[in-house]
Amino acid sequence: MSTALRNYINGQWVESKGNALLDVIDPATGLAISQVPAGCAEDIVDATAAASEAWLNWRNTPATQRVQYLFKMKQVMESNTDIIAKVCTKECGKTFAESKAEMIRAVENIEVACGIPTLMQSVFSEDIATGVDEFVIRQPLGVGACISPFNFPIMIPFWFMPYAIACGNTYIIKPSEKVPMTMTLIFELLEAINLPKGVLNMVHGGRETVDAILAHPFIPAISFVGSTIVAKHVYRTGTLNGKRVQAQGGAKNAVVVMPDSDEDTTVKIITDSAFGCAGQRCLAASLVITVGDTAINFTEKLVTLAKSKKTGNGMDPAIDMGPVITKESKERIESLVQTGIDEGAELLLDGRNVKVAGFDGGYFVGPTILGNISPESQVYKTEIFGPVLCIINVGTLEEAIGLINKNHYGNSACIFTRSGAAARKFRHDTLAGNIGVNIGVAAPMAFFPFSGWKESFFGDLHGQSSHAVEFYTQTKVVIERWNDEWSRKF
Numbered sequence: 416m417s418t419a420l421r422n423y424i425n426g427q428w429v430e431s432k433g434n435a436l437l438d439v440i441d442p443a444t445g446l447a448i449s450q451v452p453a454g455c456a457e458d459i460v461d462a463t464a465a466a467s468e469a470w471l472n473w474r475n476t477p478a479t480q481r482v483q484y485l486f487k488m489k490q491v492m493e494s495n496t497d498i499i500a501k502v503c504t505k506e507c508g509k510t511f512a513e514s515k516a517e518m519i520r521a522v523e524n525i526e527v528a529c530g531i532p533t534l535m536q537s538v539f540s541e542d543i544a545t546g547v548d549e550f551v552i553r554q555p556l557g558v559g560a561c562i563s564p565f566n567f568p569i570m571i572p573f574w575f576m577p578y579a580i581a582c583g584n585t586y587i588i589k590p591s592e593k594v595p596m597t598m599t600l601i602f603e604l605l606e607a608i609n610l611p612k613g614v615l616n617m618v619h620g621g622r623e624t625v626d627a628i629l630a631h632p633f634i635p636a637i638s639f640v641g642s643t644i645v646a647k648h649v650y651r652t653g654t655l656n657g658k659r660v661q662a663q664g665g666a667k668n669a670v671v672v673m674p675d676s677d678e679d680t681t682v683k684i685i686t687d688s689a690f691g692c693a694g695q696r697c698l699a700a701s702l703v704i705t706v707g708d709t710a711i712n713f714t715e716k717l718v719t720l721a722k723s724k725k726t727g728n729g730m731d732p733a734i735d736m737g738p739v740i741t742k743e744s745k746e747r748i749e750s751l752v753q754t755g756i757d758e759g760a761e762l763l764l765d766g767r768n769v770k771v772a773g774f775d776g777g778y779f780v781g782p783t784i785l786g787n788i789s790p791e792s793q794v795y796k797t798e799i800f801g802p803v804l805c806i807i808n809v810g811t812l813e814e815a816i817g818l819i820n821k822n823h824y825g826n827s828a829c830i831f832t833r834s835g836a837a838a839r840k841f842r843h844d845t846l847a848g849n850i851g852v853n854i855g856v857a858a859p860m861a862f863f864p865f866s867g868w869k870e871s872f873f874g875d876l877h878g879q880s881s882h883a884v885e886f887y888t889q890t891k892v893v894i895e896r897w898n899d900e901w902s903r904k905f
């Protein structure tokens with residue numbers, strides 16, 4: 416029997432039907448810690464068959480009963496926070512504190528989804544004509560699927576799954592093949608809540624598995640989170656096949672620093688945003704736009720604080736930043752830094768070739784800051800997805816907003832200011848879906864939608880909250896006539 420991670424289909428742990436395996440690497444050491452199936456279409460066929468069968472009963476289970484499983488799910492997640500977070504840190508690299516923070520965000524989504532009996536309610540109009548009423552029923556779609564990225568192995572599937580199953584759908588999660596152990600552990604723990612077989616399934620794999628999900632005729636709804644290039648492929652192929660798709664993509668998040676901002680607080684918040692999770696957050700600040708004469712003091716303080724950030728193994732409580740996810744990722748980030756320098760940027764802080772004692776094989780990149788970059792440069796346009804912060808200076812708030820609006824990404828944008836008028840203009844005029852005012856990571860709470868725009872999102876309904884409920888239900892309009900005279904005949 417293979418020692419590779421197994422899929423969870425129809426309440427059973429089963430081996431993948433594909434033969435190819437991929438190593439799961441601890442990014443702090445560069446060593447393999449497990450193996451995961453590279454995936455195959457047959458696994459998706461099996462999972463979908465189980466989920467379709469389970470759906471027949473699950474859709475008829477009252478919402479009030481369905482959410483009882485979610486109450487238990489919350490309890491299981493909370494009481495196992497540390498062991499789940501530890502595995503997450505091991506395979507993803509982020510600090511233990513960051514993994515625990517992910518757990519909280521996941522649980523918040525379960526909590527919101529526990530309100531499904533209310534969230535699924537609809538509208539009713541009495542007497543649209545004499546004796547005729549009209550109303551809307553929200554019904555589940557069938558089998559849903561989530562395809563998730565490496566950077567939040569715990570949280571991201573919970574932007575969708577709790578809502579989908581609470582609404583009466585059954586579900587398949589495909590974790591990132593780079594970080595498959597965390598969700599495997601979560602599934603092992605969730606066995607304790609005794610969901611009916613087939614309601615919740617997990618299939619490992621990479622591209623082939625994703626393409627099988629996109630092609631399967633009995634998966635009507637897909638939630639994707641990952642890079643823009645793959646988001647486009649998933650959205651295009653899924654919708655071409657008649658599916659509902661919500662696909663969250665990459666980002667280049669700008670933070671605008673106004674001359675009247677509270678400098679010390681701003682520097683601290685931006686440093687945390689840019690270098691937390693080693694810059695591998697889709698809402699990480701990756702571009703600072705200083706306005707007017709903010710630049711000089713601000714930049715100096717930023718570099719000093721960034722320099723003090725300690726890079727190392729995520730389980731070491733003394734460190735601020737773990738490694739990046741893969742060797743290729745480290746090489747790509749470092750080569751983009753060089754591109755920036757070649758394009759004329761000023762290297763204010765160089766995190767390349769950082770060494771961590773005892774972790775020679777790890778994929779570490781220290782905080783890096785490039786000043787004076789041009790809006791025409793590669794580093795301005797590209798999502799670096801590492802601990803690299805670029806700085807650009809402009810004369811006015813209008814220019815700053817203009818730059819953000821020209822960028823093809825629109826995940827988030829933040830402003831740091833003491834002026835209500837500047838903040839109001841920024842939130843009104845900026846073309847990005849998540850706006851922060853004196854906030855570094857504009858991550859919506861679970862009861863708000865995660866609202867990426869432009870090439871950071873393909874679709875219309877986003878993850879989390881009422882959007883997830885709408886995405887995972889379809890509306891049925893009923894028009895009824897009841898005539899008093901008919902009743903009298905019986």
Ligand code: NAD
Pocket residue numbers: 562563564565566567589590591592620621622623625626640641642643645646648663664665666696697798800826865867871
């Ligand atoms: P990725 O696009 O490489 O992978 C995401 C998922 O797609 C994985 O499950 C992977 O197996 C699958 N996949 C990869 N290549 C594929 C292909 N060619 N065809 C079909 N499926 C494929 O993303 P990643 O590197 O795991 O994650 C980082 C990216 O995710 C960054 O761009 C980041 O901005 C983005 N992200 C966005 C959000 C958001 O909310 N917008 C949140 C987190 C991460």
